[in-house]
Amino acid sequence: MGRNAASERLSSLDGQAPESTDFANYFCTYAYLYHQKDMLEDHKRTGAYYNAVLQNRRQFHGKVVLDVGTGSGILAIFAAKAGAKKVYAVEATDMAKTARKLVEHNKFGDVIEVIQGTIETIELPEKVDVVISEWMGYFLLRESMLDSVLLARDKFMKPDGAMYPSHARMFMAPIHTEVGSRRNTEFQGSMEGWAEFIQEMQSFYQVDLECLNDTFRQEQREYYLQTAQWCDVHPSQLLGPGTPFKSYDLGKVTIEQIKAGIEEEFEMDVVEGGPVHAFCGWFDVAFRGSDAHPADTPVTLTTAPDPTGATHWGQQSFYVVPPVECSPGDMLKASIKVDRRKDNHRLLRVEMGVSIDGQPGSSRQLAWNIE
Amino acid sequence: MGRNAASERLSSLDGQAPESTDFANYFCTYAYLYHQKDMLEDHKRTGAYYNAVLQNRRQFHGKVVLDVGTGSGILAIFAAKAGAKKVYAVEATDMAKTARKLVEHNKFGDVIEVIQGTIETIELPEKVDVVISEWMGYFLLRESMLDSVLLARDKFMKPDGAMYPSHARMFMAPIHTEVGSRRNTEFQGSMEGWAEFIQEMQSFYQVDLECLNDTFRQEQREYYLQTAQWCDVHPSQLLGPGTPFKSYDLGKVTIEQIKAGIEEEFEMDVVEGGPVHAFCGWFDVAFRGSDAHPADTPVTLTTAPDPTGATHWGQQSFYVVPPVECSPGDMLKASIKVDRRKDNHRLLRVEMGVSIDGQPGSSRQLAWNIE
Numbered sequence: 001m002g003r004n005a006a007s008e009r010l011s012s013l014d015g016q017a018p019e020s021t022d023f024a025n026y027f028c029t030y031a032y033l034y035h036q037k038d039m040l041e042d043h044k045r046t047g048a049y050y051n052a053v054l055q056n057r058r059q060f061h062g063k064v065v066l067d068v069g070t071g072s073g074i075l076a077i078f079a080a081k082a083g084a085k086k087v088y089a090v091e092a093t094d095m096a097k098t099a100r101k102l103v104e105h106n107k108f109g110d111v112i113e114v115i116q117g118t119i120e121t122i123e124l125p126e127k128v129d130v131v132i133s134e135w136m137g138y139f140l141l142r143e144s145m146l147d148s149v150l151l152a153r154d155k156f157m158k159p160d161g162a163m164y165p166s167h168a169r170m171f172m173a174p175i176h177t178e179v180g181s182r183r184n185t186e187f188q189g190s191m192e193g194w195a196e197f198i199q200e201m202q203s204f205y206q207v208d209l210e211c212l213n214d215t216f217r218q219e220q221r222e223y224y225l226q227t228a229q230w231c232d233v234h235p236s237q238l239l240g241p242g243t244p245f246k247s248y249d250l251g252k253v254t255i256e257q258i259k260a261g262i263e264e265e266f267e268m269d270v271v272e273g274g275p276v277h278a279f280c281g282w283f284d285v286a287f288r289g290s291d292a293h294p295a296d297t298p299v300t301l302t303t304a305p306d307p308t309g310a311t312h313w314g315q316q317s318f319y320v321v322p323p324v325e326c327s328p329g330d331m332l333k334a335s336i337k338v339d340r341r342k343d344n345h346r347l348l349r350v351e352m353g354v355s356i357d358g359q360p361g362s363s364r365q366l367a368w369n370i371e
Numbered sequence: 372m373g374r375n376a377a378s379e380r381l382s383s384l385d386g387q388a389p390e391s392t393d394f395a396n397y398f399c400t401y402a403y404l405y406h407q408k409d410m411l412e413d414h415k416r417t418g419a420y421y422n423a424v425l426q427n428r429r430q431f432h433g434k435v436v437l438d439v440g441t442g443s444g445i446l447a448i449f450a451a452k453a454g455a456k457k458v459y460a461v462e463a464t465d466m467a468k469t470a471r472k473l474v475e476h477n478k479f480g481d482v483i484e485v486i487q488g489t490i491e492t493i494e495l496p497e498k499v500d501v502v503i504s505e506w507m508g509y510f511l512l513r514e515s516m517l518d519s520v521l522l523a524r525d526k527f528m529k530p531d532g533a534m535y536p537s538h539a540r541m542f543m544a545p546i547h548t549e550v551g552s553r554r555n556t557e558f559q560g561s562m563e564g565w566a567e568f569i570q571e572m573q574s575f576y577q578v579d580l581e582c583l584n585d586t587f588r589q590e591q592r593e594y595y596l597q598t599a600q601w602c603d604v605h606p607s608q609l610l611g612p613g614t615p616f617k618s619y620d621l622g623k624v625t626i627e628q629i630k631a632g633i634e635e636e637f638e639m640d641v642v643e644g645g646p647v648h649a650f651c652g653w654f655d656v657a658f659r660g661s662d663a664h665p666a667d668t669p670v671t672l673t674t675a676p677d678p679t680g681a682t683h684w685g686q687q688s689f690y691v692v693p694p695v696e697c698s699p700g701d702m703l704k705a706s707i708k709v710d711r712r713k714d715n716h717r718l719l720r721v722e723m724g725v726s727i728d729g730q731p732g733s734s735r736q737l738a739w740n741i742e
Contacts, residue, residue: 203419
C-alpha cells in the first residue's frame with residue numbers, strides 16, 4: 001500500500017458527510033495559522049472587508065454583530081473597531097483559541113465573545129443587527145459554507161438586520177489559454193504510460209489488464225480535462241466580457257434555493273476571435289447593507305481577471321478540448337447547471353451546454369468537477 | 372475562505388475515526404485505478420509477491436486463500452495461478468468492481484470470489500489456509516492496516532495456516548543529507564515572511580498579531596522540521612548500517628501489541644564520520660510461510676536504500692537540526708517510541724532519544740510526525 005491518505009483526489013462516500021467526517025476533511029484545514037495567513041494577506045479580500053466595515057461605521061456603531069466562521073477573529077475585530085456594542089465570533093475549529101488570544105491582545109475582550117462551535121449547534125442570548133462572514137469558496141459556492149451563514153441569518157438576525165456581504169454574483173467568460181491543450185497532451189501521455197504498463201504486467205506476471213483500458217481512460221480524462229482548475233487569468237486572455245449568469249440577494253435567498261443548485265441560460269459575446277480554449281468562472285460580492293440599513297459607502301470585492309494578479313480565490317478554468325471555433329462577433333448561447341457533488345456536498349459539479357448562435361451543429365455538452 | 376479542503380495537512384479530530392470518516396479520508400485513495408497502477412508498477416513490490424506465491428506453489432496448490440485489501444485483485448490472481456482451490460478477495464472500496472472484472476477477464480472467476488466489504492464486517496463460509504495481504508504503509512506501520520490483517524488471521528485462518536508475508540522488520544540508520552538544512556532555511560524564510568506579514572497587518576488594518584508569533588513558529592517548525600519525509604536515499608548517504616530495532620512474527624503478534632505501539636532501545640554504529648543530518652527509517656518483510664507449512668523458497672521484500680532507486684514506499688527521513696556531530700567509530704545509543712497519532716489513528720508519531728556513547732551531554736530528544 002503506502003499511498004498518501006491525504007490524497008489530492010479526496011472524496012467522501014456519499015452526499016452530505018456526517019459531522020465527524022466534515023471536521024476531518026473540511027474544517028481542519030482552517031485550524032492552521034498558515035492558512036489564516038494566506039487569507040489575511042490577500043489584501044484585496046481583507047481590505048474589502050476592512051473598507052466595508054470601517055467606511056460604514058454608522059452601520060456597526062452600537063450594534064450587535066455575528067461573525068460566522070471568524071477564523072483568526074479579524075472581521076470581529078474590524079466590527080469592534082467600528083464601534084460595535086457586542087460581537088459574537090463563532091468558529092468551529094481550535095482556531096477559536098487563537099482568535100480569543102488575538103482579541104484579548106488587541107484589547108477587544110470586553111466587546112468580542114469568541115464561541116467555539118458550529119452555527120448549527122450554538123445558541124446566542126440575543127438577536128443581532130449584522131451578520132458578517134467570509135464564506136466564499138472557489139467559484140463562489142465550493143465549500144457550501146453559505147448554508148451556515150444563511151442559517152445564522154434565519155436563526156439569529158433581526159428582521160431588519162443586514163448581511164455583510166449582502167449580494168453575490170457569478171460570472172462566466174470565454175478565454176484563450178494554452179493550458180487545456182497542455183493538459184490534453186498530459187492525458188495522452190498518461191494513456192501511453194498505461195499501454196506500456198499493461199504490456200509489462202502481461203510480460204512480467206502473465207496478467208491481462210486490457211479490460212481496464214476504458215475505466216483508466218475515463219478516470220484520467222476526468223482528472224486532466226474534466227476537473228476545473230485554479231487559474232490567474234490575465235484580462236488579455238478574455239475573448240469577451242464576463243456574463244453574470246447568477247446573482248443572489250443574501251438577505252433573501254433561502255437555504256433550500258442554495259441547496260437546489262443553479263440552472264440558468266445566458267449568452268456570452270465573443271469580441272476577440274480565435275478558438276475558445278476554456279470558460280473562465282469567477283464571482284463578486286457587494287457590501288450594500290439592507291433596505292432598512294443601507295451602507296453609506298457600498299464596497300465590492302471582485303475576483304475577476306486582474307492585471308495586478310488574482311485574489312487567493314483566483315478564477316476557475318473549465319477547459320474545452322477540442323476548443324470551440326469562434327469568430328469575432330459570434331454569440332455563444334449557454335445553459336449551465338451547478339450542483340453539489342453526490343460524493344461530497346462541499347464540492348461541485350458543473351455542466352454546460354454551449355452553441356454558437358445561428359450555427360446549427362455547433363452545440364457542445366461539457367461537464368467538469370470542482371475539486 | 373477558498374482553501375482546499377483536501378489539504379496536505381489533513382488530520383481528523385480525535386483518535387480512531389468513525390467508519391464514514393475513515394472511508395472519506397483513507398479508503399477512497401485506493402478507489403482510483405491510477406493509484407493501483409502506481410503500486411502495481413512498483414516491480415520490486417509486485418515481483419516479490421509474485422515470487423513469494425509462484426515459487427511456493429506447493430503452499431497454494433489446492434488451498435483456500437484470503438487476500439485482505441485485494442485492490443485490483445492482483446494477489447488473488449497470483450494465488451489462483453499457483454493452483455489455489457478457492458480465493459476470497461476482500462476489498463472495501465469500489466475497486467472491488469474492477470477486481471471482479473479483472474478476475475473474470477483472466478478466467479479465474481471459478482476460483483476467486485471478490486467480496487466488497489471490510490474484514491471487520493464480512494463473514495466467510497470456511498476457514499482459510501493462507502492469509503495474503505499487501506498492508507504495509509510508510510515506515511511499515513502508517514495506515515494501521517495491519518490491524519485488519521491480524522483480525523483476518525484471528526477470525527478466518529486455520530491454526531496451522533500461513534501469513535504472506537510472515538515476518539516484518541523496521542530499521543533505522545544515520546545518514547548524510549542536505550535536505551534538513553534546506554528545510555531549515557525554508558523554515559527561517561517562512562518566519563521572515565511572517566514578520567513582514569504582521570507589519571502589514573498593523574499598518575493596513577491596525578491589528579497587532581505579535582501575540583501569535585510563538586504559535587506560528589511552532590506550527591512552521593513542526594511542518595518543516597518535525598515532519599518525516601518520503602525520500603529515496605542512496606546507499607552512499609548512509610553513515611552506518613541500518614539497525615533492525617523492531618521485528619514482528621506476523622503469525623503470532625497480537626492486535627493489542629500492534630496498537631500499543633513501539634518502545635525500544637538500540638544502537639547505531641557510525642562507520643563514516645561527519646555530522647548526522649537525519650535518521651533514515653525503512654522496513655522489510657519476509658515470506659517464509661508458517662512452522663507447519665514453511666515456504667519452499669523464502670522471499671524477502673526490502674525497502675532499504677538501493678542504488679537502483681526506491682520502491683514506492685521510499686524511506687522516511689527524520690531530520691536532525693542542528694545535526695549531531697559524530698566521528699567514525701562513534702556509537703549512537705537510541706531509544707525510540709512509535710505511536711499512533713491521537714488526531715488520526717492511521718498516522719504516526721515518532722520520538723527518539725539519541726546520545727553518542729561515552730559522551731555525556733551529547734543527549735538529544737527528537738520528535739516527528741509521519742503524515
